[in-house]
Amino acid sequence: MMLPQEVDGNACLQPSPIIDWQHPHILKLAQELSSKYSSSEAIAQACFEWVRDQIYHSVDYQMNPVTCRASDVLKYKTGYCYAKSHLLAALLRANGIPAGFCYQRLSIDGEGAPYCLHGLNAVYLPKTGWYRIDARGNRSDINAQFTPPIEQLAYSARLPGEVDSQTIWTEPLPLVVSALQAHTQWDEMLGYLPDLLLDL
Template sequence: MHRYLAPSKYIDFDAPEVKALAIKLAAHATSENELVRSAFEFVRDEIRHSSDFKLNPVTCKASDVLRYKTGYCYAKSHLLAALLRASGVPAGLCYQRLSVTGEGAPYCLHGLNAVYLQNVGWYRIDARGNKPGVDAQFHPPKEALAFPIATPNERDLPEIWAEPLPVVVHTLESFDTYDQVLANLPDIELIV
């Protein structure tokens, strides 16, 4: 579990503002589930999704997501992982491959998290941010993710990564504005 508890360049919970928020969120929690719920709801509800709100700058590091209060799903998952790891809760990164239009190609990755809950095991949570048609919740052991898999080439990728996928980092670090990212969303080829 060590790699799911460690700080890194993008999951930088050693940044003072990230650590301070983690301590604040954990202070009122009386259980592991309450701690995870408070971090999840903070990122889901208080950090605005860059595309939904048409916000810049493009963020990638957890500390930048917190500083600017915005990020794409990938960046929001970096902040949630950082907040959980800072509180000693193992957290990783997960991805779905989804249709951009909901009707087939083109496809893109969607970023979310997996957290290791003592009473459940690995449990996926999606702090992308709710809006009409999207209602992600924290109801372990039942998952309530933002997007269901609905078309033949969409997938829940089964891996739990300790670090962001290079294609995600490349996209977030290559473009300066939310609309440039939106026009170049990361994707991977499926192995069949």
């Protein structure tokens, strides 16, 4: 984990078992999304909006299976916020754009305990630096957008116990990966959302 000023951009370009951006289907989509644009910012926006709008949030759409690996998120077109962030990072990295992972700790019911992590991304933009984006998927009460340098995320930390961490991870948190890999049904996963006391 690193604060934005400490992040190794090269580490945020690497493939991994979860961020398997060298998968041919991810490479194909990454090329399609970037083909109309020349700037990193425009390519990043295209990737963000595609994942936000074309990959369906597991709970919003009550879709199975629970996905984790980026290529599986693309294959099944569904995922929790964490999984969607894995695919977005893969598409960005496939286009040579450094991307990492950020987390918020939020109240599950919006009233206090219990809490869970919410996953999103940070992308490095030449004109802006590290910029957080949230592709969990919009709905009537959520309006996440790509508007650098101003962040427009899906959620904000408002309550005691909630945390909006500025830390950028080069890989997804292990407890997030473990939770996703331990369940196959969206409603089963809903009872075991990962939680962690994050830094401020």
